[in-house]
Amino acid sequence: MLDQKAVDDLFDVLSRYMRLRDRAVHTTFKTADGEFETAAFKGLFHLARESMRSRELAESLNADPSTVSRHVAQLVELGLVRREADPADGRATLLVITDAGRERVEAMRMVRRTAMDDAMSDWTDDELWTLVRLLSRFVDAAESVIVPSCAKTDEAPRAITDFVKGKA
Structure with missing residues (x-):
């Protein structure tokens, strides 16, 4: 965790x-x-x-x-x-x-x-590229669990639906 x-x-x-x-x-x-x-x-x-x-x-x-x-x-x-x-x-x-x-x-x-x-x-160029790489990785991961605006709630990942329903 x-x-x-x-x-x-x-x-x-x-x-x-x-x-x-x-x-x-x-x-x-x-x-x-x-x-x-x-x-x-x-x-x-x-x-x-x-x-x-x-x-x-x-x-x-x-x-x-x-x-x-x-x-x-x-x-x-x-x-x-x-x-x-x-x-x-x-x-x-x-x-x-x-x-x-x-x-x-x-x-x-x-x-x-x-x-x-x-x-x-x-900042060095290496630090900037590290930020770009890590931020890209973060956004990719976040997109995998954030409910798209057009998705049905039951299609969302369980952690998100539990949060929305107040169970988290």
């Missing part, structure tokens, strides 16, 4: 991180084109990897389709994303990142990299 104090401390650290993340994600900023939610730009990173339908983007972001639709409309209006007919099914529409969208992604990556360089200036 894992050290219970360490597990409690892990949740405390994760809570602190989530507060920071929420502050960053739930903000708006002004551009020459108007005011936008930072969450609207999260989809650009996914679309930079591959074009996809709006429903697929919502799934990859684990977000409500109506929210993603609103964000996509902003991105289309800014010229960062365009809609194209899906070659596999002409009735469907693919979201495709534009050259301007790719430039925006690269600019946002540079901002993130600079912020992390500043925040982690006393």
Whole structure:
């Protein structure tokens, strides 16, 4: 069994991180084109990897389709994303990142990299890679026991269902 104090401390650290993340994600900023939610730009990173339908983007972001639709409309209006007919099914529409969208992604990556360089200036590359490896391992393990939003309770791992039912 894992050290219970360490597990409690892990949740405390994760809570602190989530507060920071929420502050960053739930903000708006002004551009020459108007005011936008930072969450609207999260989809650009996914679309930079591959074009996809709006429903697929919502799934990859684990977000409500109506929210993603609103964000996509902003991105289309800014010229960062365009809609194209899906070659596999002409009735469907693919979201495709534009050259301007790719430039925006690269600019946002540079901002993130600079912020992390500043925040982690006393870390070695080995320490950073250890964090990436361990955090990836943690997220993979957590995903295996967290109930997906679309799963039925009886499909969830027993420890989670016991917790939800107040038996833990």
